[in-house]
Amino acid sequence: MEYIKKTIQxxxxxxxxxxxxxxxxxxxxxxxxxRIPKTDVVFSGCTGSCYVIIPNTGVTYNIKFGLVQNSEDxxxxxxxxxxTPYNYIQLYNANPIIAAQNLQKFESILSGQITLAxxxxxxxxxxxxxTGTAITPxxxxxxxxSSSRLTELKKYVIxxxxxxxxxxxxxxxxxxVNYPQSIGNKVVYFLGGIRYVDTxxxxxxxxxxxxxxxxxxxxxxxxxxxxxxxNKENIISNPKIYDDVFIVRQEISAFDKNYRLExxxxxxxxxxxxxxxxxxxxNNT
Amino acid sequence: xxxxxYGIVRPSDVSIDDISMYYNFVPNRETLNNVIYPLTPxxxxxxxxxxxxxxxxxxxxxxxxxxxLKLPATIFNQIGIYTIYIKxxxxxxxxxxxxxxxxxxxxxxxxxxLTALPSPLQANNALxxxxxxxxxxxxxxxxxxxxxxxxxxxxxxxxxSENVGNTNQKAIRYRFDDAGTLLFLQLTPSSxxxxxxxxxxxxxxxxxxxxxxxxxxxxxVIEIDMVQNTVDTLANILVGNxxxxxxxxxxxxxxxxxxxxxxxxxxxxxxxxTNVPLYEVKxxxxxxxxxxxxxxxxxxx
Numbered sequence: 001m002e003y004i005k006k007t008i009q010x011x012x013x014x015x016x017x018x019x020x021x022x023x024x025x026x027x028x029x030x031x032x033x034x035r036i037p038k039t040d041v042v043f044s045g046c047t048g049s050c051y052v053i054i055p056n057t058g059v060t061y062n063i064k065f066g067l068v069q070n071s072e073d074x075x076x077x078x079x080x081x082x083x084t085p086y087n088y089i090q091l092y093n094a095n096p097i098i099a100a101q102n103l104q105k106f107e108s109i110l111s112g113q114i115t116l117a118x119x120x121x122x123x124x125x126x127x128x129x130x131t132g133t134a135i136t137p138x139x140x141x142x143x144x145x146s147s148s149r150l151t152e153l154k155k156y157v158i159x160x161x162x163x164x165x166x167x168x169x170x171x172x173x174x175x176x177v178n179y180p181q182s183i184g185n186k187v188v189y190f191l192g193g194i195r196y197v198d199t200x201x202x203x204x205x206x207x208x209x210x211x212x213x214x215x216x217x218x219x220x221x222x223x224x225x226x227x228x229x230x231n232k233e234n235i236i237s238n239p240k241i242y243d244d245v246f247i248v249r250q251e252i253s254a255f256d257k258n259y260r261l262e263x264x265x266x267x268x269x270x271x272x273x274x275x276x277x278x279x280x281x282x283n284n285t
Numbered sequence: 286x287x288x289x290x291y292g293i294v295r296p297s298d299v300s301i302d303d304i305s306m307y308y309n310f311v312p313n314r315e316t317l318n319n320v321i322y323p324l325t326p327x328x329x330x331x332x333x334x335x336x337x338x339x340x341x342x343x344x345x346x347x348x349x350x351x352x353x354l355k356l357p358a359t360i361f362n363q364i365g366i367y368t369i370y371i372k373x374x375x376x377x378x379x380x381x382x383x384x385x386x387x388x389x390x391x392x393x394x395x396x397x398x399l400t401a402l403p404s405p406l407q408a409n410n411a412l413x414x415x416x417x418x419x420x421x422x423x424x425x426x427x428x429x430x431x432x433x434x435x436x437x438x439x440x441x442x443x444x445x446s447e448n449v450g451n452t453n454q455k456a457i458r459y460r461f462d463d464a465g466t467l468l469f470l471q472l473t474p475s476s477x478x479x480x481x482x483x484x485x486x487x488x489x490x491x492x493x494x495x496x497x498x499x500x501x502x503x504x505x506v507i508e509i510d511m512v513q514n515t516v517d518t519l520a521n522i523l524v525g526n527x528x529x530x531x532x533x534x535x536x537x538x539x540x541x542x543x544x545x546x547x548x549x550x551x552x553x554x555x556x557x558x559t560n561v562p563l564y565e566v567k568x569x570x571x572x573x574x575x576x577x578x579x580x581x582x583x584x585x586x
Contacts, residue, residue, distance in 0.1 A: 051573040061356040067297040067502040225461040228437035230476030
């Protein structure tokens with residue numbers, strides 16, 4: 001804990017006090033003035049004003065101080081994923097007397113005095129899905145600049161007009177060039193739900209993209225309550241994986257002898273390589 | 286080079302609503318006074334904001350870590366030592382139950398009544414990071430010294446009855462459900478150590494009173510020494526303006542703004558028989574002669 005010491009001068013001001021008429025007990029002499037009476041002086045009345053220096057209660061002393069927090073990441077949390085249905089015993093009742101009776105019956109069941117069937121308690125069923133964790137989706141656009149991906153839609157054809165050079169029919173759900181929107185020096189195309197616009201010339205030439213963000217409604221996120229697995233305490237990052245270490249197993253297909261690429265000499269060999277599952281050959285002409 | 290630094294001391298941006306303030310006063314070091322008085326933080330603390338050229342439009346723009354403390358002279362108006370204690374706010378509550386999650390019986394926790402907590406703490410995981418301290422359940426009700434747990438998660442739950450293991454016994458466990466009015470708090474540490482795998486750390490007992498404190502900032506003590514004079518005021522006495530009223534025998538001292546700071550009577554005490562001066566006296570006046578105002582005196586030259 002931090003301990004700060006400050007010295008502040010008490011601000012004084014001139015205040016007023018009331019002068020008094022007082023009598024000296026020994027001499028019987030009367031006095032009038034602002035002096036503070038001694039023990040042998042008796043008040044007999046107060047009028048007028050005297051000035052004294054007193055603490056100024058109208059001021060405010062200001063100090064600045066720092067506050068810090070020791071922050072430490074205690075590691076990963078896990079999502080609580082329960083979606084299995086289960087049965088339960090209904091104890092709640094709007095009538096508190098019946099609810100109390102149900103509770104007593106339940107305690108008798110737990111202690112083995114009666115069976116569930118004999119207790120008369122009703123069982124209910126739950127789907128098990130966690131409730132109340134819905135997140136309201138917020139619609140928003142994400143835009144920016146990128147490199148062109150138009151070549152990914154190009155067909156292997158030559159000597160044809162522009163409208164036949166690329167895969168057509170593009171929209172947010174289908175990859176392809178949107179020819180009706182590709183006017184002038186712009187080419188509009190869609191890849192994976194992202195809209196790209198290639199501006200081929202001019203001061204704004206380049207590629208821009210746009211997509212509708214899904215945020216926390218994206219399937220990448222788990223919108224569930226979290227719990228802490230104590231085994232993962234203080235683990236604050238994914239384990240490092242050395243993915244440049246390969247173990248080459250001697251796997252040879254019983255039906256296909258082409259297990260080295262150097263043996264492939266034709267497209268047919270490629271499509272049948274490793275049982276026909278290794279290369280995905282697409283005819284996009 | 287710092288990559289992935291995660292454990293740091295950061296400037297706190299704690300809300301003033303999450304702060305508790307107290308003060309104590311003693312007139313001098315010889316006096317012991319254990320009486321602590323509360324202060325309302327919203328009246329005495331305020332935030333600082335970023336300089337204009339660093340502000341984000343529409344944002345609160347607070348400058349984290351730096352706070353203002355106001356000491357009004359309505360309270361801080363005596364010569365002496367004021368000790369101001371600024372600490373995270375503490376909320377007492379009672380443990381309703383100690384149990385496990387229905388689908389994860391290895392996850393233990395304490396259960397609190399949501400309605401007994403302030404509304405900002407009732408949301409899921411609002412208590413995450415809070416410190417839990419315990420009151421002994423014996424007749425002494427003393428605070429359990431040196432036992433601290435921290436809240437890892439805090440979620441709304443509902444109780445459900447489940448079969449226990451392979452037996453036909455049933456037990457109440459808890460299941461996350463935002464419709465619930467109970468909070469299931471996982472505390473850390475609550476797992477077994479490697480050397481005693483069958484011994485679990487203490488996390489509390491049902492019916493036990495606990496103290497929930499936020500961990501948004503480190504507590505702070507500020508000692509204010511209210512003094513009558515500083516180097517500046519002493520310098521004023523030595524080299525500042527003074528007026529000696531020769532006729533009335535009054536010596537007046539002024540501060541830098543020519544405000545009267547001290548006034549003295551000057552007189553001699555003589556032998557009443559021989560009329561020989563015995564003493565020259567400089568006596569502090571308790572009542573101030575306002576006619577000795579510096580500007581008025583000078584104006585009369």
